[in-house]
Amino acid sequence: MPWAAGGTAMRPVNMAKIAAEAEIIRLQAMLKRQGIRAAFGAMAAIFALGVLVLLNILIWLLLRLYMQPLYATLILLVINLAIAAAFGVLAMRSTPSQTEQDALEVRQRAVRELQGSLALSALLPVAATLFRSKREAAPRRRRLTWRRK
Numbered sequence: 001m002p003w004a005a006g007g008t009a010m011r012p013v014n015m016a017k018i019a020a021e022a023e024i025i026r027l028q029a030m031l032k033r034q035g036i037r038a039a040f041g042a043m044a045a046i047f048a049l050g051v052l053v054l055l056n057i058l059i060w061l062l063l064r065l066y067m068q069p070l071y072a073t074l075i076l077l078v079i080n081l082a083i084a085a086a087f088g089v090l091a092m093r094s095t096p097s098q099t100e101q102d103a104l105e106v107r108q109r110a111v112r113e114l115q116g117s118l119a120l121s122a123l124l125p126v127a128a129t130l131f132r133s134k135r136e137a138a139p140r141r142r143r144l145t146w147r148r149k
Contacts, residue, residue, distance in 0.1 A: 056076060056080070059076055059079075060072055060073065060076050063075055063076065
């Protein structure tokens with residue numbers, strides 16, 4: 001297996017070390033990329049919030065042309081409250097997806113099996129000790145052997 005420079009075969013330990021280092025480099029690059037995406041997302045959210053504020057101001061100014069400022073403000077307040085309530089209800093009604101439920105079931109099954117195997121592995125030394133102590137406590141019987149005369 002001439003993978004290494006010079007035609008010598010690389011040992012499995014070296015391969016594992018190289019694989020671990022490559023995984024660390026991959027994770028660092030992925031974290032950097034995700035950090036940049038989060039920064040751009042935060043900036044987009046700030047500007048989207050600014051757009052919503054200006055939209056509210058524009059609607060208020062338009063309503064003010066047709067009615068008194070107090071009534072324009074109350075109408076805009078009710079509209080914003082209704083939109084916020086609708087999104088709040090949608091957020092509260094969110095139930096776990098089928099994938100989340102399946103993952104939870106798999107995790108619970110694995111934990112139960114792990115607990116069972118731990119209990120079994122804890123009982124094996126006790127059972128071996130009991131078996132050994134019973135063998136040692138029982139009187140030894142002489143085996144019948146056929147002797148030649």
